Amino acid sequence: MGREQTFFRKKTKIVGAIASTAMMAVPFMAVPVAANTENEPQVVHIEKIETIVIPENGTKYIDLDALRELYDTYNLQITQNENEMNIARGSETLGVDGIYEIKAGAIGKATFTVSGMKYPKNEVEPFQPFTDSFEVVVVPNTGDPDSYKFDLSNVFTVMSQMPEELQTRDKVKSLLSNISPKTVINDNPVEYNLDNSAPYQLETDDRFQGEVGKKISSYEIREHLRSYFEDSDRRNVEGEFYESDDLDVVFVDKNNPHIRIEEKYDYSNEFVMGYELTPLTPGDFDLNVLVVDHHGGMTRGVIPFHIVVNMPPQLKPDSVLAKHFSLGDVNNPVMYLSNNAEIDLSEVFYDPENADLAYKVVVEGYGSPGTAINTISLGSSPKLTWNSFSLPNGVKKIKELRAYEKGNESLQAVLNVDIEHAINDPFPATLDMYKSNASGTSSYLFDFKSDVGFDGFNLTEITGADIHNNENNAVTASVYQDVYLKFEAKDYTQQSSKIKIYGHKTGSPSILYQDDFNFRVISTEDTKYPDTNIPAISLRSLYPNYNYGGYWTGPYNIREAVSVIPEDFNDEFYWTYETSSLMSIRLEDTVPTQTQILFKIDLDQGKRIYYVPYIPYTKRLPN
16 A cells, blocks of 8 residues: 555645745744743754756745655655745645646746755653755756756856855855756755655556546546556555555646646645546647656656547438438438337447447427427437337327436537337237248248338338348248248247337338337247147247237137148048137047148238148047
8 A cells, every 4th residue: 555645735836835035934833832941942944955956937845744754754845935935936746736846937047945844852851943045046048948958168157146245155055966966957956865766657558548638637647557567665554564656747748739737626626636637639649747756756758648539429321210210311300109118328339449338219208399399318228229218198209319428528420300109010029930840940921011010001011131130030031922921939938028110101201100020939848838838839929919809719610711731631520729719729539640730821801811830649548
């Protein structure tokens, strides 16, 4: 576990107070006021920081946590003469707690004062107030301040910028010690005298992934920082437990054209809680940073980024609805959706980056004009049926389909539609088909051009391209003789499955129909006669929406509507029926067991025809 890092500070961005020359008072901790001021601890002056040289437009950084250890204090303030802020200005670094940066301005010299309270040596002695001061000299520079190399021939030019009384041997020595080839390129100009090694850059081909316009939080950067930097220090905590240094990043390239860096404030807009990065352009780039370990170690390096343009969801070009309502050339397109049909919005929209999508629909309900428009959220479920809505007066039509990225509704796709209730429902909510077996193939013929079809006026066109979800199904569908939809059942199904069927009105390309063929595949063993345990075919399973009190339930009409193939067995001696609540048909035990039998069942005058294979059962002998 690492050291807990607090991410907030006052919006002023100055550590402690920025005081004028007349107000350079030393801050004290609250201590009892003694009657005799002679008992108050005396302020001691400490010299820990020497002169700091910064080229014009350059920046130096001070680790405040390491500085507290250097002064043996927890209470630390840095103040400066406000009249010299045009020369050098100090502030806490953007979005990072505990790092103080000094930015160079005009050529000249500025004085900074450090003050605080040193820890007492024992329980008897009081806290000891102290001060320290250091000077910042800004030297001429016309190039990149980060690659600045101080020319020793300029020493006297620099010294001439100081008052004469400060141009002493000690001051010259102090200045020279800060401008040696080693220290002039250091971002951290302070010697903390701590047992610490600086972080170091890792070699990696991985890049931080981001999207144009999508903010990256300081938390995300810190979480991924060790993918690009490491620190070898391990500090003993509570005996045998060791922890690594916490690493933070200081952005030294705040004007990078590829990314915007901003401070993030709390709800009161007063305290800085960190920073946010906003990628501006796509592609690969490196962001120059300074990585700190809060123990005085600082290292320059880069965080590599890979930025993509996050596209909003798109319409699938092969979507039937997308082509009908937006990609085609028809005027005023409309689709009639059956009561039991389902629209799968994941077949209409997709996200180029494979992001998770959420969905909304805009519907027009039955009600007063202007008040009947409702936007309904489907969440992450792409399934849409007429039962998806719970408006008090019901839904008249669907007007819009919307898809957007989860958590980013601004990136959305909208398909304007006109989806209305179908007049006819060709297929029931669900129906059963009997599976194929050794006696033959189980099939169902549906006349889509009859009055039980989509429009009821023999004006529907369906091709093989209008049949969807046909692959890997227990039932396959095809167009047969340009009039029928032919469904063939192969295997058992544990649950209801569906085949989506679209229809087109002849001569009217603006009109589209959709219904779903919802089915189960069962066996004659599943619908046995309860009394005799003989396999049977349940007519109720095949025609679930029929009125069973109708004319065809009588003996004569059952015999007319059902036949057996081959015709040699199409006789009451070989098959029988039950018109009670069972509404079943079956073979008699007079049919040889190896005979291949197909029942042709047509209770709807050629509009809905079933061919059901039946394996003759073995006669049960009495016990």
